[in-house]
Amino acid sequence: MALSGVHITFGYSDSGGTALPYYATSSQTMAAATTSTVVAPSGPSPGLDRGTTYLPLLSISASAAIFYAVGSSPDATSGARRYMDPTFGREDIFVNPGDKFAWVAA
Secondary structure: OOOOOEEEEEEEEOOOOOOOEEEEEEEEEEOOOOEOOOOOOOOOEEOOOOOOEEOEEEEEEEOOOEEEEEEOOOOOOOOOOEEEOHHHOOEEEEOOOOOEEEEEEO
């Protein structure tokens, strides 16, 4: 079945500190514009190799262009927001522990 709406996954970055997904901790598919009920992991996770720290990361997939916001009380309608065009593929961004995600159609 094709994605309808927005799918997000919170987790940790890879061991190199780049914005590449490494370990998923929670995910949610939102068919309508809303704020997520899942949140970013509680903090940096100690790496298993060479003492690396994995940072909280958010991966976003959308079926149409959206505006989104990330934070403790994100407001994608009138707050600071970003634009995502799904024709460029999934978007991965670093986030802070406990952050939520909100979106509206562009």
